[in-house]
Amino acid sequence: MISSSKLKSVDFYRKIPRDLTEASLSGAGLSIVAALAMVFLFGMELSSYLAVNTTTSVIVDRSSDGEFLRIDFNMSFPALSCEFASVDVSDVLGTNRLNITKTVRKYSIDRNLVPTGSEFHPGPIPILNKHGDDVEEDHVDGAFSLSSRNFDSFSHQYPVLVVNFYAPWCYWSNRLKPSWEKTAKIMRERYDPEMDGRILLGKVDCTEEVELCRRNHIQGYPSIRVFRKGSDIKENQGHHDHESYYGERDTESLVAAMETYVANIPKEAHALEDKSNKTVDPAKRPAPMASGCRIEGFVRVKRVPGSVVISARSGSHSFDPSQINVSHYVTQFSFGKRLSPRMLHEFIRLTPYLRGYHDRLAGQSYTVKHGEVNANVTIEHYLQVVKTELVTQRSSKELKVLEEYEYTAHSSLVHSFYVPVVKFHFEPSPMQVHI
Numbered sequence: 001m002i003s004s005s006k007l008k009s010v011d012f013y014r015k016i017p018r019d020l021t022e023a024s025l026s027g028a029g030l031s032i033v034a035a036l037a038m039v040f041l042f043g044m045e046l047s048s049y050l051a052v053n054t055t056t057s058v059i060v061d062r063s064s065d066g067e068f069l070r071i072d073f074n075m076s077f078p079a080l081s082c083e084f085a086s087v088d089v090s091d092v093l094g095t096n097r098l099n100i101t102k103t104v105r106k107y108s109i110d111r112n113l114v115p116t117g118s119e120f121h122p123g124p125i126p127i128l129n130k131h132g133d134d135v136e137e138d139h140v141d142g143a144f145s146l147s148s149r150n151f152d153s154f155s156h157q158y159p160v161l162v163v164n165f166y167a168p169w170c171y172w173s174n175r176l177k178p179s180w181e182k183t184a185k186i187m188r189e190r191y192d193p194e195m196d197g198r199i200l201l202g203k204v205d206c207t208e209e210v211e212l213c214r215r216n217h218i219q220g221y222p223s224i225r226v227f228r229k230g231s232d233i234k235e236n237q238g239h240h241d242h243e244s245y246y247g248e249r250d251t252e253s254l255v256a257a258m259e260t261y262v263a264n265i266p267k268e269a270h271a272l273e274d275k276s277n278k279t280v281d282p283a284k285r286p287a288p289m290a291s292g293c294r295i296e297g298f299v300r301v302k303r304v305p306g307s308v309v310i311s312a313r314s315g316s317h318s319f320d321p322s323q324i325n326v327s328h329y330v331t332q333f334s335f336g337k338r339l340s341p342r343m344l345h346e347f348i349r350l351t352p353y354l355r356g357y358h359d360r361l362a363g364q365s366y367t368v369k370h371g372e373v374n375a376n377v378t379i380e381h382y383l384q385v386v387k388t389e390l391v392t393q394r395s396s397k398e399l400k401v402l403e404e405y406e407y408t409a410h411s412s413l414v415h416s417f418y419v420p421v422v423k424f425h426f427e428p429s430p431m432q433v434h435i
Contacts, residue, residue: 044323049372052435061387061432069303069385069405069428073333074112074296079325081219082106082120082293083244086313089299089411091306098297099313104297111292113329120293126155142185148212160199160261161227163243167206170221170318174366189263198262217291219324220317226261296332303428310423317421321376326420327368328379330361333424335405337387360409368413378414380423383407387432406433 077085085106086099106120144156146163155161164180166173184201191198206213206221216225224245247257299308310318310326336358361381368377390402407426 044206057434058431060435068300070300072298072334075129076294077331078111078292080293081217082108084220084295084314086310088309091304105254107294109294111290143180144202146204155227159229161266162201163225164203165206165223167221172318173222176222179251187258198265220314220319305427308424309421321419324420326422329365333361334359358404358406376416378416378420380412382410383426385426386429390435
């Protein structure tokens with residue numbers, strides 16, 4: 001038989017002597033230090049595992065040739081009327097799109113950038129074929145000359161007051177003058193102001209009555225305004241509903257338009273309510289209720305150097321460059337596609353890894369104080385646009401997480417002899433940043 005001592009010699013689980021298992025203060029301290037070291041090392045490894053490591057490189061832009069670039073904008077112009085505000089796009093390839101309206105919205109605002117009503121719907125401006133009478137005739141003054149002294153009294157007295165705001169130096173105003181005076185004379189003969197009192201045609205020289213024209217937000221000449229004496233006089237502190245006339249400017253067309261204004265108005269003089277036909281007339285548009293305009297929307301452009309221009313534009317009006325002020329406040333001006341809610345969440349999460357240049361102009365204001373010294377000032381912005389792609393590597397494959405466009409901006413104020421405008425010159429870079 002095998003002795004017990006020999007069996008014990010092959011014991012793999014031998015007992016430790018009791019004196020070696022006794023606890024000590026030094027052993028406790030060493031155990032605590034070891035435990036803390038292990039927790040620290042585990043935390044460092046976990047943090048390293050969860051950390052986002054980035055590498056940045058510059059490569060050639062891989063966008064396709066037919067791909068368009070979207071530009072979103074939201075800008076406020078405290079001194080540019082929505083009536084003539086136009087958004088134009090051009091580029092070095094010859095693209096020239098004027099007065100874009102399909103993707104652009106306008107809202108009338110006051111000088112404090114506060115909206116004064118709902119969206120401004122001007123509709124397309126009709127193309128005029130007749131800017132006055134073709135035959136030159138000797139004419140007599142038929143329209144009443146209005147000034148700041150008598151304008152309010154006339155507008156409160158007559159149910160319909162049609163006023164031609166003009167400038168003597170304006171080519172279009174001089175084309176309109178003979179037919180306007182002749183129309184005024186015909187209407188005075190048909191509807192005597194003292195006996196009938198339903199309609200009156202007047203005129204205002206904006207070079208002499210500067211404040212009166214500014215009060216009625218006149219920025220283009222000639223501007224024909226139709227002031228209506230409505231039933232809401234008391235509620236609106238004497239304010240009148242008014243609109244702009246954009247029809248043909250020959251005598252026959254003007255007389256026909258004036259007849260529609262008085263068609264259903266009671267013959268009694270000083271009638272309080274205009275019950276004329278309210279059907280839609282392309283020759284009439286609502287007049288602006290304030291001097292400013294907020295323009296928002298987007299345009300699509302080719303990926304080549306170009307410009308987005310905000311200006312006062314009309315094919316049948318003249319503008320006094322010294323009276324056009326294009327001071328503006330930029331709420332948004334960014335490039336690229338609009339982000340979906342999921343992409344917006346990713347964008348917020350990854351913002352620390354971006355440079356924050358995707359909307360450099362946001363919150364910036366560019367103001368030109370009105371005066372002789374600061375007249376005819378065009379504001380230009382020069383934007384260098386760079387595409388930035390964020391991709392993540394999973395299983396040795398690259399997956400695009402986010403695509404955005406960042407840009408640098410440099411702005412300048414330029415004196416010009418022409419009507420002041422705001423220009424956003426953009427130049428896409430042929431390179432892109434790969435993160």
